[in-house]
Amino acid sequence: MSIKAKLTLGTAVLLALIIMPPFLDAGWQNALNTMLIASLFALSFNLLTGQAGLLSFGHAAYFGIGAFAALHLMQAIEDGLPVATPMLPLAGALAGLIAGVCAGWFATMRSGVYFALVTLAIAELFHSFAPHLKNLFGGESGISGMRMPWAGFNFGTVLEVYYLTLAWVVVCTALLWAYTRTPFGRLTLALRDNEQRVLFMGYDAHIAKTVIFAVSAMFSGVAGALQAMSNETANYALFASHVSAQVVLYTYVGGATLFFGPVFGAVAFTLFAFLVSDLTRSWLFYQGLIFVLVMLYAPNGIGGAIAYHVRHWRELNWSRLAQPYGIALIGGMLVTAGVVFVTETVSILFGLEYANLRRSAEGGFPEFALLGGTWSPTSPITWALPASLLIGGIWLIRKAIKQINDTQDDNRELDHSVTDKEGVQA
Known part of the structure; x- marks a missing residue:
């Protein structure tokens, strides 16, 4: 597909996301908001997994840290801190970046399955300790905050929150795309394809992987902050393993080899949960079955299958x-x-x-x-x-x-x- 065709398609999708929500009910608006957050979370995860080749089983840690950071800032704004409500995701980005640097430094000392197990252990540590750290995470009940009015917007409706989420997701997606076009983005792909050659070229692979990990955690923190803003509450369940597993499903079902592949998975599973969860209690079984079938018969994911047919259309x-x-x-x-x-x-x-x-x-x-x-x-x-x-x-x-x-x-x-x-x- 040519660059012009990609820009046309992207513009059409963005216009649909802007124009369509006011004509939908609150349930669909909330589902679209969840879809956007899941897409950003999956894109940030794919930076680490699909582009750098580092499979993480504990990315919920940075999603949750971003959510709690945003809620603490929301509480500070309630107490009079002069910060605009649309800037709340910056707290999630900063918290995710700091946590990503600290955790990534140790996790990237290993590779392969050992790296994955370290990331899983870090997330489980947060999940275990969060209920006991009431000042930070509010114990088992979690913490809550309110979206304060700003510049004539009170952010009291689902639609206003949706458009704020859409703006942040578009900006973050553009930044992630720009990252892939930089020399360091090319280095990220090189680390996935042949780390030994990167070492022979004189690069410090450990530092490079730590930076990649931190950038991925930063954007995951933004996604968590958007989730916290949407719900105005969060608890330690955000650190649970099923949250990490969910983003793995999004990424691999959508297609980890493509930049926008995880978006296909996030959209498919989010809409599937919205439409099917009220019809049957077995919807998680169907979701897992879809994942198994895609991995067996379409290992490049939904996005990979679509990309193949687009490339070979003629x-x-x-x-x-x-x-x-x-x-x-x-x-x-x-x-x-x-x-x-x-x-x-x-x-x-x-x-x-x-x-x-x-x-x-x-x-x-x-x-x-x-x-x-x-x-x-x-x-x-x-x-x-x-x-x-x-x-x-x-x-x-x-x-x-x-x-x-x-x-x-x-x-x-x-x-x-x-x-x-x-x-x-x-």
């Missing part, structure tokens, strides 16, 4: 690919329906409500309601239906994959034949 034989892609889509829908049916059935049968229903029915397996119908656990149809959906869906997907592979093989043979003819003519 080279791909769409007249032949349209059919297998459509077959794969239908197969995926059938498999999804089968998995959802089985998952929800098992969730109901092993749930507390169904156990009480069995006791009131004096034994046996009473019927249960699911997807607008009534099903009996002992009926063959109840289990034959999802089995048929799964088998049929898997068969269609395998058929589509075979057709896609055959198309790619034909394209390679055609390329080879054209190359051979050009060589003979030369």
Whole structure:
């Protein structure tokens, strides 16, 4: 994709994010706000993981530190400190930077799995000690603050907070993008690709990795501060391992090899949680299943798959690919329906409500309601239906994959034949 096309697409997305929210309800506005914060958190994490090749399992530490720093500044503003409310994320940036320098110096003494374990240990230390440090983290209940009015804005509505978040996310994203275009950004990629060569060139890899770690932690602190401003409260749960795991899911499902790849993952999972969490208690299972399937069959993530098709748009034989892609889509829908049916059935049968229903029915397996119908656990149809959906869906997907592979093989043979003819003519 050309630079002009990228700028056009980016401008269109930004205009949509500016124009669309006033026409949505507060629930969707809050979901978009959460999506923006998750995107910034994932981009900052990807600076360390995707670009520097340093996988962190404890980035929640800097997200949480940024949140608490912003809340302490919010409380100080309430007491009369002359600081503009839109500048609150700077406290998160400073706190994240300081914590990143201190933690990064020790963590980057190791690499690979040992680096990941050190980062995990640091985050768990914060998670363990935070409930006991009441002056800093407010104990188990956490701390709260209020967004104070500034320049005619009272920041009392979700929409005002959304636009403030959007402004900070756009600025931080631009800074992260600019970082990748600097010589030090190129050095970051070199550390990922071949650290030994960087050492031979005379660079201090340890200091360089510490700086990268600190910059990543700084922008994570900004994301945490935006989260604190949105909720006006925070507790030690921000340091929990599931927060670190969530940003790993965002990054790898979206595509760690692309700058904007993690944004795809953050948007997908945020919207998925918003739309599905109210429909089923098993939504975390589906989220984990999506992660497993993407890692198995699309290791470059959603963004990587999109980027591949954009780069090879003119080279791909769409007249032949349209059919297998459509077959794969239908197969995926059938498999999804089968998995959802089985998952929800098992969730109901092993749930507390169904156990009480069995006791009131004096034994046996009473019927249960699911997807607008009534099903009996002992009926063959109840289990034959999802089995048929799964088998049929898997068969269609395998058929589509075979057709896609055959198309790619034909394209390679055609390329080879054209190359051979050009060589003979030369």
